[in-house]
Amino acid sequence: MKLAILSRNAKLYSTRRLVEAARDLGHSVRVLDPLRCYMRISSDGFDMHYKGRPIAGYGAVIPRVGASITRYGTAVLRQFELMGSYTPNPSDAIARARDKLRCHQLLAAQGIGLPVTVFGDNPDDTADLLSMLGPPPHVIKLNEGTQGTGVMLAEKLSSSRSVVETLRGLYANFLVQEFVAEAHGADLRCFVVGGKVVAAMRRQAPKGDFRSNLHRGGSAKAIVPSRIEQEVAVRAASVVGLGVAGVDLIRSKRGPLVLEINSSPGLEGIEAATGVDIARAIIEHSAASSSPRPAARRRGRRAA
Structure with a gap:
């Protein structure tokens, strides 16, 4: 399969791991900087160029779109979707996940627990x-x-x-x-791929802080979430529309509560903590879910 990874930096751990996994599985893979993709939109079809050359024909596109470029990155991803490419995380789903208020409203409407x-x-x-x-x-x-x-x-x-x-x-x-005081500065990162939790870790905030993010000095260890916690994580990702998601939960007296849903979850911390080859799971899911899709007409130039 011809596969693209949208990422601003091919040297980032998560991007490198996805490239390695794709090549190990025999796929053709290319990293594309979304800010170097530019598009033509017209009633006769959709075209995309990258660094001066037309690109098309990607069976799947895996987005690693950072928050700072959400608007442009999702526009590029949407163009790929309109050109017939499959993506595990559609552009509209990424936009929903990035807006915490909108995301919480959608989850609450489906009865999924979250902090008030x-x-x-x-x-x-x-x-x-x-x-x-x-x-x-x-x-x-x-x-x-x-x-x-x-x-x-x-x-x-x-x-x-x-x-x-x-x-x-x-x-x-x-x-x-x-x-939620009873969480004691800890949360659970459940990594959802294709409707199931493939790995999970418990993150603990450092002393004197309540934020458990590894980027803020938190520690992590592998865990097996309860059945209910896994069900909540999978439902949350599904409500937002994400096939690949990092769902952050906290344990409370009234059950698991969703803190946040990440549409571009990092792989380094959770692969190190759990030993699970998550990159391979993402590529396998994308390849299995990809199928020939009708693409809008493109003008007759050869695509790279």
Whole structure:
């Protein structure tokens, strides 16, 4: 199969592992920087060029689109979809996952557990907004933050008000959530591929922090999630529309709660912690799910 990986850096661990797995399985694979892809859109078809040459005919495209280029990256991926390529993570699903508010609304509508969340815009409503959430501590998150950045813990009501007012002054989009104390600074990263959890790890926040992200100094060890935790992770990925996802859960008194769904989850930490060849699972799923798809007409130039 002719396969493309959308990534800004071919040397990144996750990108390299996907390339290695694809070649080991006998596929032709190419890394494409989405910012060097440019497209022609017309009623007679869809065309894509890359560094001056037309490209087409990819059976599958695996996106590794960073948050900083979500808009352009998903536009490029959508163009590939319109040209007949399969992707485990469609462009619309990535956009849903990146918007934390939208993602939480979709999950809550399906009865999936998550921390109680409030959202508002007008400064005059701050006091009532926080009263809807309940007493502190409160977790305040930027709507599109990643790897633990833009996540703050306010332990007093006055602190919550101060942070909210500051973020509003910066015109930032953010959510305020309940703090789940019984999680003790730990969460579960469940890696979902093709409708099942293929690997999972428990991440523990470093002393003095409540964020368990490995990029923030957290530690990780392999675990086997409970049946219910696996079901929640798989359902969450399905609701958003992702075939490959890192679903972050915390254990609470009322059951597993979804913290976040990552559409481009890193492979390094979880492969090291679990020993599972996740890159191979992603390639196998993409190859098995790919099938000839009708592509819109392209103008008659040879594609590389």
